[in-house]
Amino acid sequence: xxxxxxxxxxxxxxxxxxxxxxxxxxxxxxxxxxxxxxxxxxxxxxxxxxxxxxxxxxxxxxxxxxxxxxxxxxxxxxxxxxxxxxxxxxxxxx
Numbered sequence: 001x002x003x004x005x006x007x008x009x010x011x012x013x014x015x016x017x018x019x020x021x022x023x024x025x026x027x028x029x030x031x032x033x034x035x036x037x038x039x040x041x042x043x044x045x046x047x048x049x050x051x052x053x054x055x056x057x058x059x060x061x062x063x064x065x066x067x068x069x070x071x072x073x074x075x076x077x078x079x080x081x082x083x084x085x086x087x088x089x090x091x092x093x094x
Contacts, residue, residue: 004041009034010050020088024080027052028073 013026031049038047080088 001037001041002043005043005045007034007038007041007044007047008050009047012050012052014052019085020092021080021085024076029077032073032077 009031011026011030013023015023018026034049035047038044
């Protein structure tokens with residue numbers, strides 16, 4: 001880790017029918033774990049994160065700005081780690 005200068009984080013699931021537990025683990029927990037790991041890389045100069053290209057699909061016009069998250073990421077991770085797949089399926093709108 002001492003020799004790492006650049007991280008490209010491009011892992012994600014873009015399946016709209018992905019189970020909430022798996023989507024959260026990949027799209028939320030994965031980048032968070034990568035950031036935590038990056039803090040231990042003393043020679044890191046850049047971390048490039050490539051997110052999904054499709055978001056805010058309910059908006060007719062998407063501005064180039066940061067939109068507030070609909071749920072706190074810590075609560076989402078905790079919920080998906082503690083609740084069963086069946087309960088998560090029942091409370092997920094899709």
